[in-house]
Amino acid sequence: MGNSQATTIATTPFADQRPGTSGLRKKVEVFQQRHYLENFIQSIFDSLEGYQGATLVVGGDGRYYNREAIQKILKIAAANGVGRIVIGQSGILSTPAASALIRGLTAFGGIVLSASHNPGGPHGDFGVKYDVANGGPAPEKVTDAIYARTREITSFRIVEAPDVDIDRLGETRVGDMRVDVVDSVGNYKALMQTLFDFDRIRDAFRSGFTFTFDAMSAVTGPYARALFEEELGARPGSVINATPLPDFGGHHPDPNLVHARHLYDLAMSDAAPDLCAASDGDGDRNLIIGRGRFVTPSDSLAILAANATIAPGYRKGIAGLARSMPTSGAADRVAERLGVPLYETPTGWKYFGNLLDAGLVTICGEESAGAGSDHLREKDGLWAVLFWLDILAARKESVDAIVRQHWTTYGRNYYSRHDYEEVASDGAHALIDALRQRLPTLKGQYLGGLEVATADDFAYHDPVDGSDSQHQGLRVIFADGSRIVYRLSGTGTAGATLRVYIERYEPDPARQHMATEAALANLVSLSREIAAIERYTQRAAPSVIT
Numbered sequence: 145m146g147n148s149q150a151t152t153i154a155t156t157p158f159a160d161q162r163p164g165t166s167g168l169r170k171k172v173e174v175f176q177q178r179h180y181l182e183n184f185i186q187s188i189f190d191s192l193e194g195y196q197g198a199t200l201v202v203g204g205d206g207r208y209y210n211r212e213a214i215q216k217i218l219k220i221a222a223a224n225g226v227g228r229i230v231i232g233q234s235g236i237l238s239t240p241a242a243s244a245l246i247r248g249l250t251a252f253g254g255i256v257l258s259a260s261h262n263p264g265g266p267h268g269d270f271g272v273k274y275d276v277a278n279g280g281p282a283p284e285k286v287t288d289a290i291y292a293r294t295r296e297i298t299s300f301r302i303v304e305a306p307d308v309d310i311d312r313l314g315e316t317r318v319g320d321m322r323v324d325v326v327d328s329v330g331n332y333k334a335l336m337q338t339l340f341d342f343d344r345i346r347d348a349f350r351s352g353f354t355f356t357f358d359a360m361s362a363v364t365g366p367y368a369r370a371l372f373e374e375e376l377g378a379r380p381g382s383v384i385n386a387t388p389l390p391d392f393g394g395h396h397p398d399p400n401l402v403h404a405r406h407l408y409d410l411a412m413s414d415a416a417p418d419l420c421a422a423s424d425g426d427g428d429r430n431l432i433i434g435r436g437r438f439v440t441p442s443d444s445l446a447i448l449a450a451n452a453t454i455a456p457g458y459r460k461g462i463a464g465l466a467r468s469m470p471t472s473g474a475a476d477r478v479a480e481r482l483g484v485p486l487y488e489t490p491t492g493w494k495y496f497g498n499l500l501d502a503g504l505v506t507i508c509g510e511e512s513a514g515a516g517s518d519h520l521r522e523k524d525g526l527w528a529v530l531f532w533l534d535i536l537a538a539r540k541e542s543v544d545a546i547v548r549q550h551w552t553t554y555g556r557n558y559y560s561r562h563d564y565e566e567v568a569s570d571g572a573h574a575l576i577d578a579l580r581q582r583l584p585t586l587k588g589q590y591l592g593g594l595e596v597a598t599a600d601d602f603a604y605h606d607p608v609d610g611s612d613s614q615h616q617g618l619r620v621i622f623a624d625g626s627r628i629v630y631r632l633s634g635t636g637t638a639g640a641t642l643r644v645y646i647e648r649y650e651p652d653p654a655r656q657h658m659a660t661e662a663a664l665a666n667l668v669s670l671s672r673e674i675a676a677i678e679r680y681t682q683r684a685a686p687s688v689i690t
């Protein structure tokens with residue numbers, strides 16, 4: 145059957161297909177509406193040029209609707225003249241593994257099916273993200289074009305063909321298009337072996353280093369087993385919740401102190417392993433907790449950067465660091481000491497792509513539990529865990545000792561994020577609008593005893609392609625370097641989520657061991673007052689604190 149047998153099906157646009165921080169994320173029921181997914185996929189093709197005959201990578205985190213979506217994508221891709229699609233076996237590819245595969249195959253791009261750390265299942269979330277040839281999320285100009293297309297689409301093209309057996313490795317065809325079902329893990333594992341000293345980590349495990357990795361019934365299970373247990377010799381059973389489930393076992397696959405509380409409790413108990421770690425639904429986030437010591441994502445980024453040359457893949461040094469604006473300034477101090485530039489970008493991994501491609505940045509990361517490097521163009525959960533393992537194996541010190549020593553050298557950035565989830569969208573937008581208007585008046589004022597040094601609406605100028613992104617978060621920066629940042633999440637699927645990021649820098653080693661809540665108490669109450677959070681959201685307290 146050839147592409148000539150592709151049929152054109154009439155459709156009508158949906159008004160709500162604007163990609164967010166990381167692709168289009170909606171409830172499964174929304175994606176299940178007739179032609180909803182078809183419209184979006186066709187809009188991707190309609191917005192691209194030059195994909196005919198080319199290779200695309202397709203895979204997802206295995207969540208509910210992954211398999212059905214893949215079959216539809218195959219048929220639409222074939223009808224649009226794609227040359228070849230490479231799929232992870234059973235439709236499984238972690239987000240970083242998809243990025244690595246796109247790069248490894250020099251593919252045209254890829255379609256990644258995931259709603260990341262959001263819950264799955266028939267009433268959970270689903271998502272579609274388009275990755276470009278560098279293996280990273282499509283930049284804004286591409287997602288804007290896709291969105292514009294979704295507003296005017298009138299038809300999509302699809303071939304009629306039997307479903308592909310995506311569980312069986314090997315080559316098959318859909319119409320004229322070649323389909324290769326490949327091992328989901330091998331390519332990624334090989335890449336990790338080039339970056340870290342596997343022998344050193346193996347020695348550490350042989351000498352009794354203890355480790356628990358929670359795959360949260362999500363995509364990293366097979367990768368983590370292959371890497372940690374089979375390759376590196378961690379004790380069998382070190383990887384828990386290792387089977388990817390379509391509903392993540394009913395859990396929220398978000399590796400933070402709320403949804404991975406059990407891991408935190410384990411790490412704080414007498415039975416604590418040397419390292420506890422976890423990753424999220426699609427494998428790009430990470431959680432690091434040593435025995436008795438939680439490492440904030442912002443600190444983790446800074447510590448990886450400061451110790452980078454320990455790992456063989458980074459021995460040559462780092463060109464520069466990047467962090468998203470709301471991420472703490474801990475990495476800035478490392479960059480300063482290393483004498484390399486630090487780039488501050490808007491929230492969203494896509495903003496790191498140009499910096500990495502241009503070789504300006506080697507390591508980057510975000511407060512939202514993401515870190516990564518120029519080895520691919522997504523954040524990478526298992527990479528971060530392997531990096532920590534390699535550093536721990538080399539330094540032969542505990543996580544706690546390494547963190548404390550880091551603070552002594554660089555100072556500590558006390559940091560916390562308060563999320564007001566699923567608040568009414570109108571109220572959340574009104575809060576941001578009202579605060580934005582007041583920003584110019586705040587400078588020089590004393591609030592809660594602190595002088596406001598600057599208050600602005602963060603805008604980013606991409607030094608590589610010259611593009612500008614406005615309205616990326618409201619910042620209130622105090623004279624002592626403390627900061628409160630407000631922005632609305634771009635990844636939620638119900639109502640709006642207000643994120644408030646609170647940070648205070650403490651250079652004095654004698655004052656670096658307070659509880660975070662106590663260290664930030666004044667700023668936290670200030671954060672509520674400045675933006676009148678309760679008045680606009682009817683919430684007296686955040687739903688999640690990380």
Ligand code: G16
Binds near residue numbers: 259635
């Ligand atoms: C995505 C983006 C990240 C961002 C995070 C949270 O991560 O790739 O860059 O920090 O969302 O974004 P927001 O604050 O807008 O909700 P993931 O892990 O959800 O793909």
